[in-house]
Amino acid sequence: MGSVRVKVESESGEEIALGASQTTNKMQSLNFETPSTWHPKVSASWVLTKVNSFSLLRSIYLVLIRGKINFLLPFVPLTIMLHYLPEKHGWIFFFSLLGITPLAERLGYATEQLSFYTGPTVGGLLNATFGNATEMIISMYALKNGMIRVIQLSLLGSILSNMLLVLGCAFFCGGIHHRKVQMFTKETALVNSGLLLMAVMGLLFPAVLHFTHTELHQGKSELSLSRFSSCIMLVAYSCYLFFQLKSQKHLYSPLDEAGYSNEEEDAENIEEAEISRLEALAWLAIFTLLIFVLSGYLVDALQGASESMNVPVAFISVILLPLVGNAAEHASAIMFAVKDKLDITIGVAIGSSTQISMFVIPFCVIVGWFMGESMDLNFQLFETAVLFITVLVVAFMLQLNAVEDPSNYVKVLVIADPQLMDRTSLPLAPKSLALEMAQFYTDLNMRRAYILSMLPFNPVVILFLGDYFDGGVFLSDEDWQDSLSRFKHIFNLNMAQRISNTKVYYLSGNHDIGYAAVNSQKPDVIKRYETEFGARNFKVTLGKVDFIAVDSQTLDGNLQSDLTLATWNFIRNVSKDINSTPRVLLTHIPLYRPDWSPCGPHRSSLIINQTVVLSGHDHDQCTVTHKSKDGPVREQTLGTVSWQQGNLYPSFMLLSAKNSTSNGTTPDDAILTLLCFLPMQTHIFIWYLSLFAITLVFAFLGPANEVLILHKLSALIGCLRNLFNFSSFVNSMKEKNEDDNCEYEEIWDAEGSMHLIKKASKATPKPSDERNSMERGNAVMRSVARKQTTPENDVSIHVESDVKLPTRSNRSKGRMIILRLLRTLRVLSIVAAINVPLYVLLVFKDWIDK
Incomplete structure (x- = not known):
């Protein structure tokens, strides 16, 4: 294999140079096998055919083979084949989920390649748009089959998944990879948060109208309000697109770690596109068509899969469908966060949620209007409350961590x-x-x-x-x-x-x-x-x-x-x-x-x-x-x-x-x-001097032997334990005294055995108790006995006043003081041997480190 720069002579005699800059896919060189006998009059069409065939093979390798989850692509033809078998709803649904997952991820890859030719802002918008193609297609199929509740739950799950799971994973992976504070513009977070709050308002009003029972026409008022709100939301989203792409485009420029626009740094570290613009568009069309086919199979098999797998339709709609549909957003958001492009990450994750709430949901309402389906914005009370709280929390966190354009x-x-x-x-x-x-x-x-x-x-x-x-x-x-x-x-x-x-x-x-x-x-x-x-x-x-x-x-x-x-x-x-x-x-x-x-x-x-x-x-x-x-x-x-x-x-x-x-x-x-x-430096000195004084006092006045120190510590712990157990000790003594002072009855059973039973306190027995006491069989009541206590012997020790204890001599006191001083010096030497080299190393580092 050789790297060849081909020069072709045209019919007019001009030399045509074919290299990296002339190919549509912007490759650095043409890597194909050089013939052993190169004919000088090779036609230009032959060379272009070879170049195009090589580009196609390279594109197929990059798109279909190199992907990390492309091992799931065989489930796409398996799903199509399994669709023609009867009563296989569970397998069709499961294989459709597995087949849509790599298609959605490859759709994100093709969108990323296309973003090299469109810029970061349009690239983020394209990621959100084609990432939501799965949700849009599934919603259209479900709307055609009248599964309105499935549409509402799946779109709600997609919004929550993008805002919480996708954005959280992207921030986490970006922080782990770079180990620094990553920046994103405050204006971007502010606009997306405002649109999400507007979408929540559009979903909140129909739910409030329904559950407060204030509508004039049962079921029709909330439907009319939903259709009117959907039109307003579509107009607002169109204004947002104009704001993002035309009028305020400068607000969406990426920031570096210092918070400034890093256009010069990006110019030095430009990443080349791996496939051409036309190839990216072709792959986008192919993957969108395949997702369209598998989404139809998935919707048709959803109800049967729910019954066969004994899984609620709500769980499938809120959890499983968004996980598959958001695979493109998840992969793209994490990829851009790892590349330190958080503005595009937010454009993918939050922008996708914004697009679903401001475009996909209203679009489904308008399409359902034309199809005669009563698709509305009443997502029920609990679902709307969850969405409202989520949007508030995410908007607050974005505003708290965003930077006001530092440029x-x-x-x-x-x-x-x-x-x-x-x-x-x-x-x-x-x-x-x-x-x-x-x-x-x-x-x-x-x-x-x-x-x-x-x-x-x-x-x-x-x-x-x-x-x-x-x-x-x-x-x-x-x-x-x-x-x-x-x-x-x-x-x-x-x-x-x-x-x-x-x-x-x-x-x-x-x-x-x-x-x-x-x-x-x-x-x-x-x-x-x-x-x-x-x-x-x-x-x-x-x-x-x-x-x-x-x-x-x-x-x-x-x-x-x-x-x-x-x-x-x-x-x-x-x-x-x-x-x-x-x-x-x-x-x-x-x-x-x-x-x-x-x-x-x-x-x-x-x-x-x-x-x-x-x-x-x-x-x-x-x-x-x-x-x-x-x-x-x-x-x-x-x-x-x-x-x-x-x-x-x-x-x-x-x-x-x-x-x-x-x-x-x-x-x-x-x-x-x-x-x-x-x-305050003096506070630091006072703190260190206090610790030094405490160390000296403990070393000098502490026990002379390390074993005695352990004994003292164990004795102290025992005293503390006894102190904590004092209350339980008092309670046990109280119960013991009560047992000593109470009266007992001697009860004889039929076999002649005696039993002591505690006599009830001064409470008067009820008539039922009297009747029960008369029915004790052959038991015979004897006289009442009180437990007597025996006096304890006085074992105190009397010390005679004329006995004198031996006292320590002055020589032994001086010897003890000398030993304690030596031990103090030994402790200080150990502390100095440990801390002084460490301190010198830290000082050397602080003074020399650049």
Whole structure:
């Protein structure tokens, strides 16, 4: 077998190249045996015949042989043969079910191949349409035979099966395969849920009309209401198709795991169709015809199969028929979920339920109207209630887990005042072990918080609000570069920018460039900062929101200074740009309240017409809404992300900037913020110290021998068991005392044997009891005897007062204390030998892992 690219010369002398791009089935190459003697003048028709015959054989192999449940396909001809045998209703029904199952699955495969040429939205609609071909055909046959109840139960079972079984299995298999959170658009779930609720209303009203006995004409009013509702439902479903395929097509674009449209990723991982468009259409027609034939056999044999197998018709209609009819949806939904295409999965499962409820059921009502059958929407009270509850639960779960189209927002992570420790932070010698350990653990805590708590939100932009190094202004170039490398390692900046193309913006702080009086005297500090972090004043647009960063340190400087003058010129230029775009003002030092006050009064307003102000500097969280002539201004001061800087509750902010704005969008809608708090580190230290103290106390004060510890534990368990059994012990003692104090009768029977019978308490015997007591045969009543108790001997032990117990010497006490200390050290050594290597490995992983 060889891979051949065929070139054929036409009659006009042109060369015709036949390859992968020219074949209708888009194969990568033509794999057929190359003749040993290839004639240069082979006709084009001969080559095309060979190509088409090979394509047909390949298509037959892919469709009829490679399927996983194609071993059931022989039941199709067996059912057709068995249909001509008399009185075989049970076997015909059983073989029809087995034959329809692979046909429905292969119908889904052909639909999937056709979806490669139509796109995901139309592909999902085609899956739902041809997947419901079985239900439609069975319903038409049943309607022709007047089996209206079978139609209602089978369609109801199909809806429930799609919404619960098919969708649940698809989500489960997709989650097991990918082991991640899979995304689907909220708009898709919202539209399908709304249509399902509308369908439930259409089924609910006729049932309510019937069971409340408020219809004017018995049996006719609900039928008229059903036909009118069916027409409305068909029109609504047609509008939904137009909405899905034409007017709002963009709402049905698939999402990636971060919640964004993955069209570029899909373009890189395109899956080629295995069969051509014409072949897919041909197989669709063949399988639909076979399902049409077997469905007729199945409906004809249904009643006889119910009687022969002793199975109710309701069970067959609700359970068995939907399982067979939904085989295509089940296979397609799971397949698309495994491929991480949950939008198509919902389009198949929920879309199929929507199509049955909004199209198949009303269509059956309209067809029954023309056929003279009284097919209505009254599915009885219990069935309608089950459908109503199911739709509510599924709609609630879809709305709860769906994502609002994240492509409309830009996710921004805001971090304030990391302020890495250095030689200026603590009165410790530079490069000392204590300083190195303090730096390492504070850096490790921030790195863990960043990787485990911040990065999982998949931010597109990271925004730092200044104060990166504690002694940034006063550090030498060598120390500054060392702090810079630590800073980049903690926040994984090089990796974030290189792998995920995350954009990072930096705002200058007073610890980075100093206040106006300092930075004007140190131009090298400004140059060093701008070389690494960029401009101090800048404007960037994220989505439809303008972020304006202002160097607040230079605002209180000399107006003739170059730095101060540059900042004010930047503010004036930004203020000239008058538009309705929402703005976020970024300043390191809070400008709307006095320094060092947690929430001070409104002091002054800047020229910039901002909507939100974000600042840091204070290391504490504060949110204040100020009044201005242009509306309220929300000022949010972020706390430091480092617990070492005095804030016991470190925090960071998640901000969403809207990508598109409409006429009704307010600035508050365009900018969404959420302040997130990290775990309190001191609580963690207190918890570990408490456990350490309890371990020491138990190791020191516990029994000196491990065997004694077991004895003590067993004694404690025994005491607890006796405590729980105390109530039963009291009850038993009470019964014993009653037995001791009660009176007994001596009864002699005819054989001369004596029996003691408890005498009844003070209750007066009834006349019937007296008569019964007189009829005891030869029994003779004797005198009444009371059980006497014998006094117990006093066995108490009297201790003489002049007897002295031996006391432990001071030497033995000291020896016991030494032994307990040694045992405590041994316990601590064992604990350290187990935990220290594990802790070192975890620390190494957290610090090194990228």
